Amino acid sequence: MARRPGRPRASGDPDGERDTRRDVLDAAAALFCTVGFTSTSTRAIADAAGVRQASIYHHFAGKDAILLELLLGTVRPSLELADALAAGAEPAAARLWTLVHADVGLLCAGPVNLGVLYVLPEVAGEQFAEFHALRSRLRARYSELATAAGDGDDRGELALGLVESVILRRRDTPDVDVAAVQDAVADGVLRLVGCTPAEIARARAVPVTLTV
Template sequence: MTPPSGRPRTGADRDTRGAVLAAAAVLFSSVGYTATSTYAIADRAGVKQASIYHHFRGKDALLRTLLLETVRPSLALADQLLAEPGDPAARLWALCDADARWLADGPVNIGGLMQLPEVEGEAFGEFHEERAALRGRYDALVAAVLRAVHGPDRVTTGVAPPEATLVFGLVESVITARRTGGTAAVADLAPVVADAALRVLGLHGPSLGGARTAGAALVPGLDRWASAPVHDVG
Protein backbone atom coordinates (compact mmCIF):
# COMPACT_ATOMS: atom_id res chain seq x y z
CA MET A 1 0.00 0.00 0.00
CA THR A 2 1.03 3.58 -0.57
CA PRO A 3 2.23 5.44 2.56
CA PRO A 4 -0.28 7.97 3.86
CA SER A 5 -0.02 11.33 2.14
CA GLY A 6 0.90 14.45 4.06
CA ARG A 7 3.86 16.51 5.05
CA PRO A 8 7.26 14.78 5.19
CA ARG A 9 8.12 13.33 8.56
CA THR A 10 10.66 15.20 10.63
CA GLY A 11 13.01 13.59 13.12
CA ALA A 12 10.63 14.58 15.90
CA ASP A 13 7.75 12.88 14.04
CA ARG A 14 9.72 9.65 13.80
CA ASP A 15 10.73 9.84 17.46
CA THR A 16 7.13 10.41 18.55
CA ARG A 17 5.83 7.60 16.35
CA GLY A 18 8.45 5.20 17.72
CA ALA A 19 7.74 6.19 21.32
CA VAL A 20 4.01 5.66 20.83
CA LEU A 21 4.54 2.23 19.27
CA ALA A 22 6.92 1.19 22.06
CA ALA A 23 4.47 2.33 24.74
CA ALA A 24 1.57 0.56 23.03
CA ALA A 25 3.57 -2.66 22.75
CA VAL A 26 4.38 -2.64 26.48
CA LEU A 27 0.80 -1.91 27.53
CA PHE A 28 -0.89 -4.28 25.09
CA SER A 29 1.47 -7.04 26.27
CA SER A 30 1.16 -6.35 29.99
CA VAL A 31 -2.45 -5.26 30.62
CA GLY A 32 -4.16 -6.30 27.39
CA TYR A 33 -5.56 -4.52 24.38
CA THR A 34 -9.04 -3.76 25.72
CA ALA A 35 -7.77 -2.40 29.03
CA THR A 36 -5.28 -0.05 27.36
CA SER A 37 -6.48 3.46 26.52
CA THR A 38 -4.89 5.93 24.15
CA TYR A 39 -4.51 8.21 27.18
CA ALA A 40 -2.40 5.54 28.94
CA ILE A 41 -0.31 5.05 25.80
CA ALA A 42 0.30 8.79 25.49
CA ASP A 43 1.19 9.06 29.17
CA ARG A 44 3.72 6.23 28.97
CA ALA A 45 5.18 7.61 25.73
CA GLY A 46 5.48 11.11 27.21
CA VAL A 47 3.44 12.75 24.47
CA LYS A 48 0.08 14.45 24.20
CA GLN A 49 -2.86 12.22 23.42
CA ALA A 50 -3.52 14.19 20.26
CA SER A 51 -0.05 13.25 19.01
CA ILE A 52 -1.16 9.62 18.70
CA TYR A 53 -3.85 10.60 16.19
CA HIS A 54 -1.31 12.51 14.11
CA HIS A 55 0.36 9.16 13.34
CA PHE A 56 -2.37 6.57 13.90
CA ARG A 57 -6.14 6.50 13.55
CA GLY A 58 -6.63 4.74 16.84
CA LYS A 59 -5.81 1.64 18.86
CA ASP A 60 -6.61 -0.71 15.98
CA ALA A 61 -4.04 1.03 13.80
CA LEU A 62 -1.43 0.85 16.55
CA LEU A 63 -1.90 -2.86 17.09
CA ARG A 64 -2.08 -3.52 13.35
CA THR A 65 1.25 -1.74 12.83
CA LEU A 66 2.91 -3.71 15.64
CA LEU A 67 1.60 -6.96 14.19
CA LEU A 68 2.83 -6.13 10.70
CA GLU A 69 6.24 -5.33 12.15
CA THR A 70 6.40 -8.87 13.55
CA VAL A 71 5.82 -10.51 10.18
CA ARG A 72 7.19 -8.25 7.43
CA PRO A 73 10.92 -8.61 8.14
CA SER A 74 10.57 -12.40 8.09
CA LEU A 75 8.45 -12.31 4.94
CA ALA A 76 11.01 -10.12 3.18
CA LEU A 77 13.82 -12.44 4.22
CA ALA A 78 11.84 -15.51 3.14
CA ASP A 79 11.34 -14.01 -0.31
CA GLN A 80 15.06 -13.38 -0.61
CA LEU A 81 15.95 -16.89 0.55
CA LEU A 82 13.47 -18.51 -1.84
CA ALA A 83 15.15 -16.67 -4.71
CA GLU A 84 18.63 -17.77 -3.61
CA PRO A 85 20.24 -20.76 -5.36
CA GLY A 86 21.78 -23.58 -3.42
CA ASP A 87 20.89 -25.95 -0.64
CA PRO A 88 17.25 -25.53 0.48
CA ALA A 89 18.13 -26.92 3.92
CA ALA A 90 20.60 -24.07 4.46
CA ARG A 91 18.00 -21.54 3.36
CA LEU A 92 15.34 -23.00 5.65
CA TRP A 93 17.81 -23.04 8.56
CA ALA A 94 18.57 -19.35 7.94
CA LEU A 95 14.86 -18.42 7.89
CA CYS A 96 14.05 -20.39 11.05
CA ASP A 97 17.03 -18.93 12.90
CA ALA A 98 16.31 -15.34 11.88
CA ASP A 99 12.56 -15.57 12.47
CA ALA A 100 13.01 -17.15 15.91
CA ARG A 101 15.69 -14.60 16.81
CA TRP A 102 13.40 -11.68 15.98
CA LEU A 103 10.65 -13.21 18.10
CA ALA A 104 13.11 -13.68 20.97
CA ASP A 105 14.76 -10.26 20.83
CA GLY A 106 13.52 -6.91 22.04
CA PRO A 107 12.34 -5.49 25.35
CA VAL A 108 8.75 -6.75 24.82
CA ASN A 109 7.48 -10.17 23.75
CA ILE A 110 5.90 -8.58 20.72
CA GLY A 111 5.16 -11.93 19.09
CA GLY A 112 2.67 -12.52 21.88
CA LEU A 113 0.49 -9.79 20.42
CA MET A 114 -0.42 -12.23 17.64
CA GLN A 115 -2.20 -14.33 20.25
CA LEU A 116 -4.43 -11.56 21.60
CA PRO A 117 -8.12 -12.51 21.10
CA GLU A 118 -8.87 -9.15 19.47
CA VAL A 119 -6.52 -10.00 16.59
CA GLU A 120 -9.12 -12.42 15.21
CA GLY A 121 -11.21 -9.43 14.13
CA GLU A 122 -11.64 -8.15 10.57
CA ALA A 123 -9.56 -5.06 11.36
CA PHE A 124 -6.46 -7.26 11.32
CA GLY A 125 -7.11 -9.02 8.03
CA GLU A 126 -4.01 -7.54 6.42
CA PHE A 127 -1.83 -9.05 9.13
CA HIS A 128 -3.43 -12.47 8.69
CA GLU A 129 -2.88 -12.31 4.93
CA GLU A 130 0.81 -11.51 5.35
CA ARG A 131 1.28 -14.16 8.03
CA ALA A 132 -0.36 -16.67 5.69
CA ALA A 133 2.05 -15.55 2.98
CA LEU A 134 4.97 -16.18 5.34
CA ARG A 135 3.58 -19.62 6.13
CA GLY A 136 3.45 -20.27 2.39
CA ARG A 137 7.16 -19.49 2.10
CA TYR A 138 7.87 -21.97 4.88
CA ASP A 139 5.77 -24.57 3.05
CA ALA A 140 7.79 -24.06 -0.13
CA LEU A 141 11.15 -24.35 1.60
CA VAL A 142 10.10 -27.39 3.63
CA ALA A 143 8.88 -29.08 0.44
CA ALA A 144 12.20 -28.31 -1.27
CA VAL A 145 14.14 -29.82 1.64
CA LEU A 146 12.01 -32.96 1.66
CA ARG A 147 12.54 -33.43 -2.07
CA ALA A 148 16.29 -32.95 -1.71
CA VAL A 149 16.58 -35.35 1.24
CA HIS A 150 14.00 -38.02 0.39
CA GLY A 151 13.48 -37.75 -3.37
CA PRO A 152 10.97 -35.97 -5.64
CA ASP A 153 8.12 -38.34 -4.78
CA ARG A 154 8.22 -37.37 -1.10
CA VAL A 155 6.03 -34.27 -1.67
CA THR A 156 2.77 -33.97 -3.59
CA THR A 157 2.83 -31.00 -5.95
CA GLY A 158 0.53 -28.21 -4.81
CA VAL A 159 0.00 -29.69 -1.35
CA ALA A 160 1.72 -28.27 1.73
CA PRO A 161 3.64 -31.05 3.48
CA PRO A 162 2.40 -31.74 7.02
CA GLU A 163 5.94 -31.30 8.33
CA ALA A 164 5.67 -27.60 7.43
CA THR A 165 3.07 -27.14 10.17
CA LEU A 166 5.49 -28.54 12.72
CA VAL A 167 8.39 -26.40 11.47
CA PHE A 168 6.30 -23.22 11.60
CA GLY A 169 5.08 -24.16 15.07
CA LEU A 170 8.64 -24.76 16.27
CA VAL A 171 9.61 -21.22 15.27
CA GLU A 172 6.60 -19.62 16.92
CA SER A 173 7.11 -21.71 20.08
CA VAL A 174 9.65 -19.02 20.98
CA ILE A 175 6.70 -16.75 21.82
CA THR A 176 5.39 -19.14 24.50
CA ALA A 177 8.88 -19.94 25.77
CA ARG A 178 9.56 -16.26 26.29
CA ARG A 179 6.23 -15.69 28.00
CA THR A 180 6.81 -18.49 30.51
CA GLY A 181 10.56 -18.23 30.99
CA GLY A 182 11.43 -14.63 30.17
CA THR A 183 14.20 -13.37 27.91
CA ALA A 184 16.81 -15.61 29.56
CA ALA A 185 14.90 -18.69 28.41
CA VAL A 186 15.10 -17.71 24.75
CA ALA A 187 18.49 -15.98 24.63
CA ASP A 188 20.17 -18.82 22.72
CA LEU A 189 17.08 -20.62 21.43
CA ALA A 190 17.00 -19.55 17.78
CA PRO A 191 19.72 -21.86 16.39
CA VAL A 192 18.33 -24.73 18.48
CA VAL A 193 14.93 -24.17 16.85
CA ALA A 194 16.52 -24.06 13.40
CA ASP A 195 18.40 -27.31 14.08
CA ALA A 196 15.21 -28.96 15.33
CA ALA A 197 13.36 -27.92 12.18
CA LEU A 198 15.90 -29.70 10.00
CA ARG A 199 15.87 -32.80 12.22
CA VAL A 200 12.11 -33.01 11.73
CA LEU A 201 12.79 -33.20 7.99
CA GLY A 202 15.35 -35.97 8.33
CA LEU A 203 18.70 -34.17 8.48
CA HIS A 204 21.22 -35.31 11.09
CA GLY A 205 24.95 -35.34 11.73
CA PRO A 206 27.18 -33.87 9.01
CA SER A 207 24.20 -33.01 6.78
CA LEU A 208 22.66 -30.92 9.52
CA GLY A 209 26.01 -29.35 10.45
CA GLY A 210 26.70 -28.36 6.87
CA ALA A 211 23.26 -26.83 6.44
CA ARG A 212 23.70 -24.90 9.69
CA THR A 213 27.07 -23.48 8.64
CA ALA A 214 25.82 -22.50 5.19
CA GLY A 215 22.58 -21.10 6.58
CA ALA A 216 24.32 -18.90 9.15
CA ALA A 217 26.39 -17.38 6.33
CA LEU A 218 23.28 -16.47 4.33
CA VAL A 219 22.03 -13.82 6.77
CA PRO A 220 25.10 -11.98 8.08
CA GLY A 221 23.26 -8.78 9.10
CA LEU A 222 19.81 -9.20 10.63
CA ASP A 223 19.50 -5.55 11.67
CA ARG A 224 18.89 -4.34 8.15
CA TRP A 225 15.76 -6.47 8.00
CA ALA A 226 14.52 -5.90 11.53
CA SER A 227 14.64 -2.14 11.07
CA ALA A 228 12.55 -2.15 7.87
CA PRO A 229 9.84 0.52 8.30
CA VAL A 230 6.13 -0.29 8.24
CA HIS A 231 4.01 2.37 6.57
CA ASP A 232 0.53 0.83 6.50
CA VAL A 233 -0.89 2.17 9.71
CA GLY A 234 -4.31 3.41 8.64
Protein backbone atom coordinates (compact mmCIF):
# COMPACT_ATOMS: atom_id res chain seq x y z
CA MET A 1 0.00 0.00 0.00
CA ALA A 2 1.37 3.39 -0.97
CA ARG A 3 2.29 5.82 1.78
CA ARG A 4 0.56 9.16 1.98
CA PRO A 5 2.76 12.11 1.13
CA GLY A 6 3.71 15.04 3.31
CA ARG A 7 2.93 15.42 6.99
CA PRO A 8 1.39 12.21 8.34
CA ARG A 9 -2.36 12.14 8.43
CA ALA A 10 -4.59 10.32 10.87
CA SER A 11 -4.54 6.54 10.50
CA GLY A 12 -7.56 4.30 10.27
CA ASP A 13 -8.69 4.86 6.69
CA PRO A 14 -10.95 2.05 5.55
CA ASP A 15 -9.78 -0.21 2.79
CA GLY A 16 -11.30 -0.34 -0.67
CA GLU A 17 -12.25 2.92 -2.29
CA ARG A 18 -10.09 4.99 0.04
CA ASP A 19 -7.05 3.15 -1.38
CA THR A 20 -7.77 4.73 -4.76
CA ARG A 21 -8.07 8.16 -3.17
CA ARG A 22 -4.75 7.71 -1.39
CA ASP A 23 -3.02 6.45 -4.53
CA VAL A 24 -4.28 9.48 -6.46
CA LEU A 25 -2.93 11.81 -3.76
CA ASP A 26 0.44 10.03 -3.78
CA ALA A 27 0.72 10.20 -7.54
CA ALA A 28 -0.37 13.83 -7.73
CA ALA A 29 2.04 14.83 -4.96
CA ALA A 30 4.98 13.31 -6.77
CA LEU A 31 4.02 14.91 -10.09
CA PHE A 32 3.18 18.34 -8.68
CA CYS A 33 6.55 18.47 -6.90
CA THR A 34 8.59 17.34 -9.92
CA VAL A 35 6.80 18.12 -13.18
CA GLY A 36 4.82 21.01 -11.75
CA PHE A 37 1.14 21.67 -11.15
CA THR A 38 0.33 23.35 -14.47
CA SER A 39 2.15 20.70 -16.49
CA THR A 40 0.43 17.80 -14.74
CA SER A 41 -2.81 16.52 -16.26
CA THR A 42 -5.41 14.39 -14.56
CA ARG A 43 -4.61 11.71 -17.13
CA ALA A 44 -0.98 11.74 -16.01
CA ILE A 45 -2.10 11.45 -12.39
CA ALA A 46 -4.36 8.54 -13.27
CA ASP A 47 -1.58 6.77 -15.15
CA ALA A 48 0.85 7.25 -12.26
CA ALA A 49 -1.74 6.06 -9.74
CA GLY A 50 -2.68 3.07 -11.83
CA VAL A 51 -6.36 4.00 -11.99
CA ARG A 52 -8.80 5.11 -14.65
CA GLN A 53 -9.07 8.84 -15.20
CA ALA A 54 -12.78 8.66 -14.38
CA SER A 55 -11.87 7.29 -10.94
CA ILE A 56 -10.20 10.57 -10.05
CA TYR A 57 -13.44 12.48 -10.56
CA HIS A 58 -15.20 10.05 -8.24
CA HIS A 59 -13.05 11.43 -5.41
CA PHE A 60 -12.03 14.91 -6.57
CA ALA A 61 -13.62 17.63 -8.69
CA GLY A 62 -10.31 18.21 -10.46
CA LYS A 63 -6.67 19.17 -10.02
CA ASP A 64 -7.43 22.12 -7.75
CA ALA A 65 -9.30 19.85 -5.35
CA ILE A 66 -6.40 17.40 -5.29
CA LEU A 67 -3.91 20.17 -4.59
CA LEU A 68 -6.15 21.58 -1.86
CA GLU A 69 -6.33 18.21 -0.14
CA LEU A 70 -2.55 17.87 -0.26
CA LEU A 71 -2.08 21.35 1.18
CA LEU A 72 -4.60 20.78 3.95
CA GLY A 73 -2.76 17.61 4.88
CA THR A 74 0.37 19.64 5.58
CA VAL A 75 -1.40 21.91 8.07
CA ARG A 76 -4.19 20.02 9.82
CA PRO A 77 -2.00 17.72 11.95
CA SER A 78 0.13 20.62 13.15
CA LEU A 79 -2.90 22.75 13.99
CA GLU A 80 -4.48 19.89 15.92
CA LEU A 81 -1.26 19.50 17.89
CA ALA A 82 -1.02 23.25 18.50
CA ASP A 83 -4.62 23.37 19.74
CA ALA A 84 -3.92 20.54 22.17
CA LEU A 85 -0.74 22.21 23.41
CA ALA A 86 -2.53 25.53 23.88
CA ALA A 87 -4.68 23.87 26.55
CA GLY A 88 -1.69 22.37 28.37
CA ALA A 89 -0.54 23.27 31.86
CA GLU A 90 3.20 22.91 31.23
CA PRO A 91 5.42 25.99 30.88
CA ALA A 92 4.83 27.78 27.56
CA ALA A 93 8.46 27.29 26.54
CA ALA A 94 8.12 23.52 26.88
CA ARG A 95 4.90 23.50 24.87
CA LEU A 96 6.42 25.68 22.16
CA TRP A 97 9.51 23.47 21.98
CA THR A 98 7.28 20.41 21.65
CA LEU A 99 5.23 21.99 18.87
CA VAL A 100 8.27 23.06 16.87
CA HIS A 101 10.02 19.72 17.33
CA ALA A 102 6.97 17.80 16.14
CA ASP A 103 6.16 20.23 13.32
CA VAL A 104 9.65 20.00 11.88
CA GLY A 105 9.45 16.22 12.04
CA LEU A 106 6.14 16.27 10.18
CA LEU A 107 7.47 18.60 7.50
CA CYS A 108 10.39 16.24 6.95
CA ALA A 109 8.24 13.11 6.90
CA GLY A 110 6.94 11.28 3.87
CA PRO A 111 8.51 10.55 0.50
CA VAL A 112 7.54 13.90 -1.06
CA ASN A 113 8.46 17.39 0.18
CA LEU A 114 4.97 18.86 -0.10
CA GLY A 115 5.98 22.12 1.52
CA VAL A 116 7.39 23.27 -1.82
CA LEU A 117 3.80 23.51 -3.06
CA TYR A 118 3.29 26.54 -0.82
CA VAL A 119 5.07 28.77 -3.33
CA LEU A 120 3.00 27.73 -6.34
CA PRO A 121 1.35 30.85 -7.81
CA GLU A 122 -1.91 28.93 -8.14
CA VAL A 123 -2.09 28.52 -4.36
CA ALA A 124 -2.87 32.24 -4.02
CA GLY A 125 -6.28 31.60 -5.62
CA GLU A 126 -9.58 31.77 -3.72
CA GLN A 127 -10.11 28.05 -4.21
CA PHE A 128 -7.38 27.49 -1.62
CA ALA A 129 -8.87 29.80 1.01
CA GLU A 130 -9.41 26.92 3.43
CA PHE A 131 -5.68 26.15 3.40
CA HIS A 132 -4.79 29.77 4.07
CA ALA A 133 -7.33 29.95 6.90
CA LEU A 134 -5.88 26.89 8.64
CA ARG A 135 -2.35 28.17 8.18
CA SER A 136 -3.38 31.49 9.71
CA ARG A 137 -4.80 29.67 12.71
CA LEU A 138 -1.54 27.75 13.08
CA ARG A 139 0.40 31.01 12.90
CA ALA A 140 -1.83 32.43 15.64
CA ARG A 141 -1.08 29.46 17.88
CA TYR A 142 2.62 30.00 17.32
CA SER A 143 2.17 33.64 18.27
CA GLU A 144 0.34 32.75 21.49
CA LEU A 145 3.00 30.29 22.60
CA ALA A 146 5.91 32.46 21.45
CA THR A 147 4.58 35.48 23.34
CA ALA A 148 3.96 33.47 26.50
CA ALA A 149 7.29 31.67 26.34
CA GLY A 150 9.50 34.65 25.55
CA ASP A 151 9.90 38.28 26.48
CA GLY A 152 6.34 39.27 25.61
CA ASP A 153 6.94 40.32 22.01
CA ASP A 154 4.95 38.54 19.31
CA ARG A 155 7.48 36.59 17.27
CA GLY A 156 5.06 33.94 16.06
CA GLU A 157 5.52 34.83 12.40
CA LEU A 158 9.30 34.53 12.73
CA ALA A 159 8.97 31.27 14.66
CA LEU A 160 6.76 29.69 12.01
CA GLY A 161 9.10 30.99 9.32
CA LEU A 162 12.04 29.28 11.01
CA VAL A 163 10.07 26.05 11.22
CA GLU A 164 9.07 26.16 7.56
CA SER A 165 12.65 26.91 6.51
CA VAL A 166 13.19 23.16 6.75
CA ILE A 167 11.18 22.86 3.53
CA LEU A 168 13.99 24.48 1.56
CA ARG A 169 16.60 22.65 3.58
CA ARG A 170 14.97 19.35 2.73
CA ARG A 171 14.82 20.35 -0.93
CA ASP A 172 18.52 21.15 -0.97
CA THR A 173 19.57 18.27 1.30
CA PRO A 174 17.25 15.30 0.75
CA ASP A 175 19.15 13.11 3.24
CA VAL A 176 18.99 15.69 6.03
CA ASP A 177 19.42 14.38 9.59
CA VAL A 178 15.84 14.94 10.70
CA ALA A 179 16.40 14.35 14.42
CA ALA A 180 19.28 16.81 14.52
CA VAL A 181 17.29 19.43 12.61
CA GLN A 182 14.30 18.99 14.93
CA ASP A 183 16.45 19.70 17.98
CA ALA A 184 18.28 22.61 16.33
CA VAL A 185 15.15 24.36 15.08
CA ALA A 186 13.23 23.84 18.34
CA ASP A 187 16.14 25.31 20.30
CA GLY A 188 16.49 28.09 17.75
CA VAL A 189 12.86 29.13 18.06
CA LEU A 190 13.18 29.40 21.84
CA ARG A 191 16.30 31.54 21.43
CA LEU A 192 14.38 33.66 18.93
CA VAL A 193 11.62 34.42 21.42
CA GLY A 194 14.12 35.35 24.12
CA CYS A 195 14.64 32.21 26.19
CA THR A 196 17.98 31.79 27.94
CA PRO A 197 20.10 28.62 27.54
CA ALA A 198 18.94 27.47 30.98
CA GLU A 199 15.29 28.00 30.03
CA ILE A 200 15.80 26.08 26.80
CA ALA A 201 17.37 23.19 28.69
CA ARG A 202 14.41 23.10 31.06
CA ALA A 203 11.95 23.23 28.17
CA ARG A 204 13.61 20.24 26.55
CA ALA A 205 13.44 18.28 29.80
CA VAL A 206 9.78 18.90 30.69
CA PRO A 207 7.48 16.06 29.61
CA VAL A 208 4.43 17.47 27.84
CA THR A 209 1.16 15.59 28.17
CA LEU A 210 -1.50 16.10 25.53
CA THR A 211 -5.14 15.97 26.56
CA VAL A 212 -7.24 14.35 23.87
